Amino acid sequence: MNARDLTLNIAVNLGRIARWADEGKIARFTQFMTETEDFLDQLDKAKKSERFEKTFRSFKRSFENLKKKEPDNDWTEEIFTWANILTHRAKLA
Numbered sequence: 015m016n017a018r019d020l021t022l023n024i025a026v027n028l029g030r031i032a033r034w035a036d037e038g039k040i041a042r043f044t045q046f047m048t049e050t051e052d053f054l055d056q057l058d059k060a061k062k063s064e065r066f067e068k069t070f071r072s073f074k075r076s077f078e079n080l081k082k083k084e085p086d087n088d089w090t091e092e093i094f095t096w097a098n099i100l101t102h103r104a105k106l107a
Contacts, residue, residue, distance in 0.1 A: 017066070017107035020057040021100050024050055028097035035085035035093070047081070057107075066106040073100065 015023070027050040034043040054077065062070060073096055083089055 015056065015060075017057060017060045017062045018104050020053050020060060021066075021104040021107045024053045024057065025097045025100035025104065027053070028093050028100070032090045032093040032097065036090050043085075050077075051081075063106055066103060069099065069103045069106070 027046045031043055031046050031050065034040075034046070054074065057070065058074070076092065076096060080089060080092060
């Protein structure tokens with residue numbers, strides 16, 4: 015997969031993750047966190063544009079921090095925000 019497709023896959027997964035965390039569906043939440051980490055590893059190795067690199071690094075740092083926290087309303091809001099940002103920035107990937 016190319017960087018754009020990986021970025022869009024991550025964005026879609028983030029929306030799902032936030033929704034399932036909010037609904038308490040832990041099994042689905044865990045499954046998609048793992049899949050998103052895999053996409054993130056692939057994107058880290060993929061060729062990306064310079065214009066996208068800053069967004070990618072910011073997201074990667076944020077995601078690593080979010081993985082360490084228990085989901086709450088602020089956590090969910092941040093995940094939804096990143097889903098939106100990545101959806102719009104994917105065209106630059």
